[in-house]
Amino acid sequence: MVDRENGIPYYRQLMSSIQQQIEAGFYKEGQQIPTEMEMSRANQVNRHTIRQAIDELCRIGVLYRLKGKGTFVAKAPLDSIEYQLSTKNRFTENIMQAGKVPSNKVFRAVEMIAPTVVKEALALGADESVYCIHVLRFVNGKPFLLSQVFLPAKYFPGLFDRISDFQTLSLLIEQYGINPRRVKSTLRASFPSQEEALALEIPSNMPVIKVENVLKSQDDILIEYNLSCYRGDLAKLSIAW
Amino acid sequence: MVDRENGIPYYRQLMSSIQQQIEAGFYKEGQQIPTEMEMSRANQVNRHTIRQAIDELCRIGVLYRLKGKGTFVAKAPLDSIEYQLSTKNRFTENIMQAGKVPSNKVFRAVEMIAPTVVKEALALGADESVYCIHVLRFVNGKPFLLSQVFLPAKYFPGLFDRISDFQTLSLLIEQYGINPRRVKSTLRASFPSQEEALALEIPSNMPVIKVENVLKSQDDILIEYNLSCYRGDLAKLSIAW
DNA sequence: ATCGATTTGTCCGTATGTATT
DNA sequence: AAATACATACGGACAAATCGA
Numbered sequence: 001m002v003d004r005e006n007g008i009p010y011y012r013q014l015m016s017s018i019q020q021q022i023e024a025g026f027y028k029e030g031q032q033i034p035t036e037m038e039m040s041r042a043n044q045v046n047r048h049t050i051r052q053a054i055d056e057l058c059r060i061g062v063l064y065r066l067k068g069k070g071t072f073v074a075k076a077p078l079d080s081i082e083y084q085l086s087t088k089n090r091f092t093e094n095i096m097q098a099g100k101v102p103s104n105k106v107f108r109a110v111e112m113i114a115p116t117v118v119k120e121a122l123a124l125g126a127d128e129s130v131y132c133i134h135v136l137r138f139v140n141g142k143p144f145l146l147s148q149v150f151l152p153a154k155y156f157p158g159l160f161d162r163i164s165d166f167q168t169l170s171l172l173i174e175q176y177g178i179n180p181r182r183v184k185s186t187l188r189a190s191f192p193s194q195e196e197a198l199a200l201e202i203p204s205n206m207p208v209i210k211v212e213n214v215l216k217s218q219d220d221i222l223i224e225y226n227l228s229c230y231r232g233d234l235a236k237l238s239i240a241w
Numbered sequence: 242m243v244d245r246e247n248g249i250p251y252y253r254q255l256m257s258s259i260q261q262q263i264e265a266g267f268y269k270e271g272q273q274i275p276t277e278m279e280m281s282r283a284n285q286v287n288r289h290t291i292r293q294a295i296d297e298l299c300r301i302g303v304l305y306r307l308k309g310k311g312t313f314v315a316k317a318p319l320d321s322i323e324y325q326l327s328t329k330n331r332f333t334e335n336i337m338q339a340g341k342v343p344s345n346k347v348f349r350a351v352e353m354i355a356p357t358v359v360k361e362a363l364a365l366g367a368d369e370s371v372y373c374i375h376v377l378r379f380v381n382g383k384p385f386l387l388s389q390v391f392l393p394a395k396y397f398p399g400l401f402d403r404i405s406d407f408q409t410l411s412l413l414i415e416q417y418g419i420n421p422r423r424v425k426s427t428l429r430a431s432f433p434s435q436e437e438a439l440a441l442e443i444p445s446n447m448p449v450i451k452v453e454n455v456l457k458s459q460d461d462i463l464i465e466y467n468l469s470c471y472r473g474d475l476a477k478l479s480i481a482w
Numbered sequence: 483a484t485c486g487a488t489t490t491g492t493c494c495g496t497a498t499g500t501a502t503t
Numbered sequence: 504a505a506a507t508a509c510a511t512a513c514g515g516a517c518a519a520a521t522c523g524a
Contacts, residue, residue, distance in 0.1 A: 009511060035489060046513050051490090059300065067490050068520030082427065087482045185480045186323065189430040189448040189473035205300075207430040207448035207473070232430035232448070239426045239480055241328045250492060276508060287494045292509090308509050309501035 001043055010045050014053035019062060022073055032070040033063065061203065081139050082236045087181040089215060089224075091137055091145075092168040100139050104168065107134035107146075107199070109160060111153060118150045121214050122222040129153040131160075135169060136199050143200045144234055149226040155217075173224075180215040180223050187211050187237070196229050207232035242284055251286050255294035260303060263314055273311040274304065300446060322380050323477045328422040330456060330465075332378055332386075333409040341380050345409065348375035348387075348440070350401060352394060359391045362455050363463040370394040372401075376410060377440050384441045385475055390467040396458075414465075421456040421464050428452050428478070437470050448473035 002010045018033065027033050036054070040047040054071055057063045065071045084094060095102035114122070114130045124130070133149045149169065151159070156176055173180060188210050197204045208229050215224040230237065243251045259274065268274050277295070281288040295312055298304040306312045325335060336343035355363070355371045365371070374390045390410065392400070397417055414421060429451050438445045449470050456465040471478065 011511075037489080048514090049512060052511085065490065066521085068488080068522080070489060070521095080429070085480065182482050184482070187428060187450065187478045187480075188321070188476065189450040189471075191448065205446070207432065209428065209430040209450070230430075235429065237428045239326065239428075241423050241425070252492080278508080289495090290493060293492085306509065307502085309503080309507075311502095311508065 002045060010049050011052040011056070014039075014043065014045070014050060015056055018053065018057060022062065027073050029073050029075050032072050035070060059205065061206065064203075080236045081144060081234050082238050083144075083230070084238050084240065085182070085185060085211075086240070087183075089180055089182050089213065090168070090170045092170065095139055101141070103138045103141070105136045105138070107136055109133045111160075114150070114152070118225050121212075121225045122150070122152060124152060131156060133169070139234070142234070143202075143231065145228050145230045146196055146199050147226050147228045149224060151224055155221070155223060178217045178223060180217055182213055183216050184214045185211055189232070192229060200229070200231050202231055202233070209235055209237060211237070243286060251290050252293040252297070255280075255284065255286070255291060256297055259294065259298060263303065268314050270314050270316050273313050276311060299444075302444060302447060305444065321477045322385060322475050323479050324385075324471070325479050325481065326423070326426060326452075327481070328424075330421055330423055330454065331409070331411045333411065336380055342382070344379040344382070346377045346379070348377055350374045352401075355391070355393075359466050362453075362466045363391070363393060365393060372397060374410070380475070383475070384443075384472065386469050386471045387437055387440050388467050388469045390465060392465055396462070396464060419458045419464060421458055423454055424457050425455045426452055430473070433470060441470070441472050443472055443474070450476055450478060452478070 002013045004010075018027075021027050033039075034042065036047050036050050039050045043050070054063060054065070058065060058071075061074055063071055064074050081095075081100065082098065088094075091104075092102045110132050111129055112132055114124050114128050118124070118130055119126075119128070122130075129152075131149075131151045131153055133147075133151070135147045135149060136143060137145050137147065151173075153159075155178070156173075159172075162172060162175065189207055190210055192200060192202065192204060192206070192208045196208065197206075200208070202208075208231060211228045211230065213224075213226045213228065214222065215226075217223040243254045245251075259268075262268050274280075275283065277288050277291050280291045284291070295304060295306070299306060299312075302315055304312055305315050322336075322341065323339065329335075332345075333343045351373050352370055353373055355365050355369050359365070359371055360367075360369070363371075370393075372390075372392045372394055374388075374392070376388045376390060377384060378386050378388065392414075394400075396419070397414075400413075403413060403416065430448050431451055433441060433443065433445060433447070433449045437449065438447075441449070443449075450473060452469045452471065454465075454467050454469065455463065456467075458464040
């Protein structure tokens with residue numbers, strides 16, 4: 001029941017109360033909490049006041065609503081995954097070394113004229129063509145990062161014939177005798193696009209880390225540009241010097 | 242005026258309408274938009290419906306409210322500042338090289354028993370004492386990052402006598418003949434604490450990059466641990482290999 | 483497959499509190 | 504002190520989605 005004297009807004013009190021019950025394990029992950037009407041009666045406040053509290057808890061990711069069904073406790077934040085950024089760019093190896101299970105899903109693979117950013121990053125000519133591959137990468141079955149990989153077509157003839165049965169992107173690239181290494185990365189915190197949020201299975205208000213990588217081959221040829229979007233709740237990127 | 246037939250919620254229509262007027266330059270950055278009552282009358286909808294639209298626009302950072310004053314257009318995202326992470330950890334130098342003006346403000350400087358994370362990171366003994374310095378760092382006068390720096394007291398005798406007139410933290414540390422270098426950094430995207438949001442002058446719903454750094458001296462002694470919180474809208478962290 | 487009950491989503495109206503000018 | 508503007512809270516109504524009888 002809300003305290004009507006202490007000057008704290010009712011909806012704030014209700015937020016705390018609900019959150020405490022979740023932390024105490026009274027409401028468990030994925031479980032439905034009482035309906036707005038029930039809570040309204042139980043706490044002797046208007047339904048809108050309950051809604052205001054639930055709104056805030058949804059906003060910060062504690063609850064989620066399903067129209068016509070009810071309101072549910074969001075999944076507890078998962079253990080974060082430390083992902084080492086280094087000159088090597090091998091997702092599969094990197095995750096396996098951490099004792100977790102990596103997997104991939106190729107969303108889209110198209111050939112296109114290099115977009116300006118890619119052209120500039122890889123020092124390509126005016127109308128050079130690149131392969132653009134969208135890969136969603138999972139750790140222990142959970143979506144972890146979404147990568148848009150750009151590879152100059154001239155260095156990877158017949159790439160699409162081989163892509164269907166590729167296990168790891170690294171192995172595919174290796175087939176061309178190329179061993180890429182990171183030369184520069186830039187990182188920003190932001191929010192996912194709608195597409196990214198969907199693929200990563202996160203709400204659009206969860207922050208992500210967007211990383212822009214430029215890679216060179218062993219012969220110092222600019223060989224790959226990729227944009228990676230890491231889930232903010234899962235990814236801890238580490239750099240060792 | 243809202244379209245009452247097309248099935249799109251009024252508050253969504255109002256959001257678009259307001260956002261368009263901002264993009265068209267009709268409402269400019271920092272400028273007050275009409276009051277809720279005015280918009281309620283102008284659009285022939287209830288004040289709560291207007292509020293709902295404004296709520297969402299505040300949430301995504303387009304507007305901000307000041308109780309008793311009004312609702313205002315948020316500042317356009319500033320040009321991002323590329324900040325190079327390297328073994329060197331010199332904020333002042335780093336920013337000056339990029340042709341911008343750095344400045345510092347020491348918030349708090351206290352001596353304390355090392356918190357567990359710091360103790361573990363710096364391999365300190367049970368009750369060892371550390372100096373904890375909170376520094377807010379500005380670029381061109383805008384808050385850019387908030388650092389909590391932890392230095393083992395044993396290596397920095399009499400630090401507080403010198404701190405009052407320090408220009409850059411690097412120079413202060415240099416006075417002890419120490420030249421720290423980064424050995425490991427881990428990065429995460431998240432939201433600022435209330436204190437961080439206040440210091441960095443950002444809303445609490447703007448993402449930040451939190452970086453944990455461990456530094457060693459030239460003699461390979463673990464010499465500094467710091468937690469830095471970068472503004473997500475300003476910071477582009479880059480790493481070169 | 484349909485209908486009715488349930489539950490969240492949207493919208494309106496009103497009143498009062500609190501901070502600013 | 505009064506007016507203004509956002510903040511909180513109450514009330515009612517209907518729409519839209521879900522689910523089970």
